[in-house]
Amino acid sequence: MLQSESCYLHIIDPQERLMAHIHEASRVTETIIKMVNCARIIGLPVIANTQYKKGLGAYVTGLEELMDEVPRPDKIEFNALANAETKELVSALPATVDTAILVGVETHICVYQTALGLQELGFSSWIVADGVSSRLEKNHLLGLARLRDTGAAIGPAEMILYELLAKAGSAQFKEVLPHII
Template identity: 35%
Template sequence: MANRRISNPALFICDLQEKFRPAIHEFPKVIATTQKMLKASQILNIPVFATTQNRARLGETCPELGLDVPGGVRTVAHEDKTLFSMLTPEVRQAISKFNSPLSCVIVGIESHICVTQTALDLLHDGHKVYILADGVSSCNKEEVPIALARLRGEGAVVTTSESWMYECVGDAGIEEFRQIINVVKEWNQKTKDALQTLCKI
């Protein structure tokens, strides 16, 4: 990732589980954005960290994300937790194996609880944090803009999946750019849908 605008990128997928599907505002849009980010992570060789919240009660990570299954995306860490923050001891241990600080891009739920506490912990530990406005949500949609405003104030960058992907690439001349363009085209309509439903001011 040398000479790119974002150094040491890492994707954090927070608690995208089956039991949340009917409860979270526009949950399918969050899943679609996460699928796009997973595709980009494979192209750009970006490590993926994922968590579940109380898996025994709230279910496994949604199967369409294809995490840690044959032919899917291998995660650096895919941990169950009772903490609201993703930064369990196991995840912290996995992070410690990478060059620090990381540029952490977060998708998942809920914006005002687990996403917020994950972002605050990462910021406290000296990492750069990006929150994707088209990749996070909560049960009550009104919580989302309040959480994003707080996280901006704490030093996180609130952006969108497409903006982050282009910034991560940084140069149309690099080898992977054509593959990233194909991802952008493939998810074009889903990206529009996510922006229109999750990014209303």
């Protein structure tokens, strides 16, 4: 079972110019926003990346506004952990953190390669199935299959959030609930 003290949320490249071409981009954006809001309530650290911001632009509207205090290195690497600044941020997480919850694009490129990079550092990866996608649906589905083959756990945002919450009735549950219903 996921424990909040062992997890962090990693957002990968949901930028305007790229998201304009992503399969079911609005679903992915809504899920990432949900995950960011809930991560704050639950107390998960959040790290984000952009891919060549000069060319692909800022994050999509609605998400960009939530990024003020989130470290967000710009990268040219597909594996975010191959970026020195990102690797440093991940390495500086509390020692109890050993699981990355990944959202963003593209499933079969940056999400996949980042999950592999995390494995090399000893992290487990949970892929938020409704919070990732690719330009082509078939690449998204093949990416999810390959991620599962490499040992990543895959599930919808709601499954992950309820697992982190563990029970109803708490103050955290009541604060998260409007974001998941």
